[in-house]
Amino acid sequence: MAKGKIVIDIDMCKGCGLCLAACKFAVTSLSQQGQSNKHGYRYLTAAQPEQCTGCGMCALMCPDSAITVWRSTKKS
Amino acid sequence: MAKGKIVIDIDMCKGCGLCLAACKFAVTSLSQQGQSNKHGYRYLTAAQPEQCTGCGMCALMCPDSAITVWRSTKKS
């Protein structure tokens, strides 16, 4: 099980991509061209959720608070 | 003969006394109480003109440009 988990509020996302650049673990990517949320924006998806460390960097950079990050409390 | 000479424009003088404080040679004093120029001010007089060195300090301090200072060009 991944150490971290992100929850994306799709309709808050504006597809700016700032979080992508911040994630060192290539967890996320944007939705396909043409696939957009109710405001017309492409949005963030967790393409490789298993890689998520729960470091929270993505959420730190998100201007729209579209990402919630959870981290495992279990010591590994 | 004095080294210097001051000429006072009585009606420009407001009797503030700044020049008095500046003169190290006690050349000047204010007119008597009650003796005033056409604007109602006591004014500067050269009480001891012979002491004037023409240093120009009084004129430097005069806010009303009421004093003209002349200095002897003769080397002493």
Added chain:
Amino acid sequence: MEHRCIFAGFGGQGVISMGTLLAHAGMVEGRQVTFFPSYGIAMRGGMANCTVVVSDDEIGTPIVKDPTVVVAMDEASFDLFQGRLSAGGLLFVNASLVNKRNSRPDIKAVYVNATEIALKQGDGRMANMVMLGAVIKLTRMVSIEAVEKAMHKTFPQKLQPLIGRNLQVMKLGFEAAQ
């Protein structure tokens, strides 16, 4: 005769250039024209639209509440402007991106696969030209020649070589519309 047109779409879909081209073409033909952009903070958030009036008479307000023509380049624009069209008006829909169908019986909807057609010609961004072709076909507001002249007048130097291609794409729209 007065045509009151709203061009609406997502930023980057070229609705403003569509509008200015039409306005210029109207001017070329000696008609009365006004062009009115959305402006200020309303530009935010991706939506863009503009209003063009082409008329034989002096034009009242260039802001139009009851358009006779609406061009909806995407779904959000479709949702916003379908209802505003005046009875008997024409609704041009970019069917490549809009999945909805017109629900008003008192207007005529025209579906054009504009993005698709443009993509086939090598550049999806020319979907606006496809739509413009469709609009002038069904409204006869201005002639193709007038639009061509308008292109020559308004395209910046470096885009002038593209006029031919734009015209061609527009004509495809002209043909597709019915």
Added chain:
Amino acid sequence: MEHRCIFAGFGGQGVISMGTLLAHAGMVEGRQVTFFPSYGIAMRGGMANCTVVVSDDEIGTPIVKDPTVVVAMDEASFDLFQGRLSAGGLLFVNASLVNKRNSRPDIKAVYVNATEIALKQGDGRMANMVMLGAVIKLTRMVSIEAVEKAMHKTFPQKLQPLIGRNLQVMKLGFEAAQ
């Protein structure tokens, strides 16, 4: 009956306190009064003046162009205000400092050696009280008692002990005036 008075002099001659005292005294007697100072940059350059109107009726403007009473504490004031006095008016002159004589036949000039009298009482700055005494004697605008009450009301705490002396000096002016 309306008395329109201008008190004028050099800064420090106490023309403002003269004016306020008179205004207060008028109020004490239940009359209508206004006091109007010169203000702003006009205060510069040493001249000071104020206007007091004491009347049985409501007072129009507290700024007076045609005074019925002028008190000139020094020569500059004499020069400035002599001409403004209305016909039949009273010109009170501090003869100790003003060497000129009234040249208008239609007014009455009253010469009081105010500064001299005050100096004899030990303080030249009380010349204003001498003049005030002269003014109320010849105009009967207010009573001596009213001025006394006004002094009690307006003198700050630390000056209250001086009321007696001021009154006395004022009475000298009262007597001197004719």
Added chain:
Amino acid sequence: MGERVLMKGNEAIAEAAIRAGVQSYFGYPITPQNELIAYMALHMPRKGRTFIQAESEVAAINMVYGAAAAGMRSMTSSSSPGISLKQEGISYLVGAQLPAVIVNIMRGGPGLGNIAPSQADYFQSCKGGGHGDYHLVVYAPSTVQEAADLTAKSFDVADRYRNPVLILGDAIIGQMMEPVTLSEIQPDPPPKPWAVGGARNGRKPNLINSLSLEEGVIEEWNWLFKAKYEAIKQNEPMLEMLRCEDADLILIAYGTTSRICKEVLRQARAKGLKIGLIRPITLWPFPYQAIARAARKTREFLVVEMSLGQMVEDVQLAVLGDAAVHFHGRPGGGIPREQDIMEIIAHVLANKRAGAITTRGTVIDWKAS
């Protein structure tokens, strides 16, 4: 205290405001209102209230905006050029529905002008010096007593309608000392549940704001403001009428000029001339109806102002051709003279609107042109 004291208008206004519970005063020096700010500087801190000499008039009006937004009775004062600088802020106060009291002790203009009395800011005060459709309630005191009384009242009116109120005086009202009785007031400001700050205790967030980019919202707000203005027009007009019943000619003047006209009235009546006087106390709402009623009986009106003719337009709007409106005014700090007014009265009563008159600043049968 209730005692009768001799006070400058500027000081009486300040003291009245303090008694009416002004909690925050922000000002900037300018002649001829300096005694007002100085009085506040001395007395407000002593009472634990806020006094700030702001860095400018612009800052002062915006501090007023802040204090009013926080629910405080707030005030600023200035004179003509300073009031011009406040116009944006005043429009914001209206737009955000914030109560406040603004004092303008007018001086001669335009530009830097001089520091003499003037009434040339009537238009600015009553027709909206700032941008947008709005009105201030405008009080025009003519004595120091009235200046004090109207100031106290202003705070209540501002609070009641959530709209700024302007006290419009001039250098004479501000500088003159007159006897005045200042009564104790128990300030009773209404609750201000809309104010920002303070312990919320679970209430919804408040918003102080004059902007909306949603279509139609600002229009709706304006309709709301208009409804308030209609209520003010119903409830708040104030005026004084003297001897108008049998008048052949009615003088109309406010503030300082009304004092001069009262004197003229006395003199004229003493000569047997049937003169009346109308003195608007609220310049906005303007007492149109009372004047319109008077115009049904009296056929000659003479408006006197310390300006080139501003209130005269409102008088004309009230009279609407039912009577002749004449005008006498002096601009830039000039003060109308009793004898000039008497002369005009004589002329009008003799010629009944015809003929020329030489008194400068006089228009017989004034029409907008």
Added chain:
Amino acid sequence: MGERVLMKGNEAIAEAAIRAGVQSYFGYPITPQNELIAYMALHMPRKGRTFIQAESEVAAINMVYGAAAAGMRSMTSSSSPGISLKQEGISYLVGAQLPAVIVNIMRGGPGLGNIAPSQADYFQSCKGGGHGDYHLVVYAPSTVQEAADLTAKSFDVADRYRNPVLILGDAIIGQMMEPVTLSEIQPDPPPKPWAVGGARNGRKPNLINSLSLEEGVIEEWNWLFKAKYEAIKQNEPMLEMLRCEDADLILIAYGTTSRICKEVLRQARAKGLKIGLIRPITLWPFPYQAIARAARKTREFLVVEMSLGQMVEDVQLAVLGDAAVHFHGRPGGGIPREQDIMEIIAHVLANKRAGAITTRGTVIDWKAS
């Protein structure tokens, strides 16, 4: 060039000013006039003329004051809140007799409001938003072409009378693109021997100033200004009259609303209704006389504004009871609708002033209240 081009109003105003020889432009960004300052930023430096984005509207109007004092054709532009901030500066321009051109592209107010078109700054523009007795010459264009033409004219008028001129547009005039023909102009500003700076060559010192503390001087200056204003009233009123000869009802509107009214006029005439239109082009001087003359024949006037009723006062002052004045207006960015105006016309013509009407913002038989 004289070619017909499609241009935004904001840009056409800028280009016309450049052709009219504006030497110095100072502005500050605000929607909906931003294209004007951007156009100036691009073109003025290229022509070796002065462009500054000032730190604020206050600074901008004072830079205009400086450049005008130095004898330059100078200009600034803004929108409602920014214009409010300029009021002190405008009053100073008048007081120092400096020519300048000011553009106000009005938006919805009060306060920050919105960026929709509005005409709610009419009072501010025409009655004096700043302090003191003064007037600006106020032009109200209704098309992009006219905006350009009037801008060019403004510089001449400002120079001729040494008084600032205001171009009063709204968001529609500023944002709309329309065909416009811009002609070459040979600017011919008069000599300005009163300007400061430059080689004096022995002339006496010049003084640019609006202050005097000597008694009576400011009053004299005001009389001088008044004489100028009388000359302007003689020479400069402009208006358009359409089909008023046989009209049963005359619409009165300016700027954008006049376009709507023209459309109404066409529709109404098509229905056989005898409607006319008066469109004031100068709001100050207001064409009182032309309207008064029209009121001798036509008994019904309908004033339409994008405001709660401002110009309607001037119409009433012109008509003075000779005809009924009705009003329809929408505030805060609302735009009057043709069908509403048609409805009111029908009502008035049918009922002849009686009865109620439900269209919001409409007053049948408008009276100042």
Added chain:
Amino acid sequence: MSDTDMQKIAGRSSLWNDRPSPYCPGCGHGVVHRVICELIEEYKLADNCVFMAPVGCSILAYTFLDLDVCQSAHGRTPAVATGIKRSRPDTFVLAYQGDGDLASIGTAEIVHAANRGENITTVFVNNAIYGMTGGQMAPTTLPGQKATTCPGGRDAASGMGHPIRICELLQSLDGVTYLARSSVHTPANVIKTKQAIKKAFDVQLNRKGFSLVEVLSSCPVNWGMQPVESLDFVANNMAPQYPLGEYKVDGVCVAPKA
């Protein structure tokens, strides 16, 4: 979602309701808002706080923040904040300003509020451009940077002025207790921004006077850049011109160390 073994590390502040912000994609305002909201929550100030929205893009903050909001006229936020804070000394006043607002039209107001030592906290978002009005030059626009009112790029030699460094400008004023410049172009800088604003909060909460944090931010739309690109611009172009770090701590000037 709330796995029992999972702990929430980051997410939306409870003060941010469910409406999306009105900002463009990638706009720095959102990050700064979030940081402020987090601090208000951490300090439990939400019930006794006023967020001052300036004229600028962030005027729309009220549309999604569940706080008392007071909007002010362009540039006058410090004066309005003064009015509020003097009236209610116990209310936490957060003044939010843009660079056009604070460094251009509102210069006098910020200088004097700072000089009076008003006990307010100012967060100054410097994005080197006028956002709301569509991309005009700001006092903080960089040399050579293009904007609609300096289409050829800002050029001091042509009289367009130099980039104003607000921290350096305000440093000499005795009323200023805390002064820092930070940025939000990387996660690390976001964290530093939060630390700086936290210190500024402390100053106000301890009634120590005026505090201001300048935050370098981006305006991708008006810079004509993609959001990610715009972060590089902040790092490579803005930060060198506007050195990051603390400028004044406890009222004592310090040389900035980032």
Added chain:
Amino acid sequence: MSDTDMQKIAGRSSLWNDRPSPYCPGCGHGVVHRVICELIEEYKLADNCVFMAPVGCSILAYTFLDLDVCQSAHGRTPAVATGIKRSRPDTFVLAYQGDGDLASIGTAEIVHAANRGENITTVFVNNAIYGMTGGQMAPTTLPGQKATTCPGGRDAASGMGHPIRICELLQSLDGVTYLARSSVHTPANVIKTKQAIKKAFDVQLNRKGFSLVEVLSSCPVNWGMQPVESLDFVANNMAPQYPLGEYKVDGVCVAPKA
């Protein structure tokens, strides 16, 4: 009087006509005016120069100076001067301002004119009070100093603000070429003042940008002092608060050495 052996050492400038100044006895404005007039004469600028009179006591300068004078609205002298100088780059523009004018209402205008590097020379007369309006607190009023709007003495702790040091404030702006503070309370200081203003003249004449000289001056009337006493106040109270010397030379910041 013109003894052949006598040489004129000092006297009234030819630009000062025969009307007395409107200033109070002992007011520092007169001295500063004279120094400026002397420099204008020495540089032969009288025929191509504008003296900018501010709102303040010196607005009346036109009553006795034989120069083109342009008066500006309160605080806006730098903006008006900008308008003139940009229009006529060859005209020498001398902007004269008081402390209320420059340091209070006109803060934004002076900061931005300085930041733009406007090629004008500003002489800033700091007399720690509002003179013309009758003695209100200025931004430069000293701690504890009384004024009509701080009757108990200026007290920063009560929110009245600290004395603003304009040279220190403007120092960080890149557009500023020359910046100095001097005084006119002794003959030696008058001479230094003239030297400083001369350097400021040179900056403008060489088109090097913005220059400003702050001159500590006295307002005996509103300080409630005798003129001579007021000089002591400048020496003993003002100078320590406002260190004399040069703050910026050739655009480089220097530590002031009196």
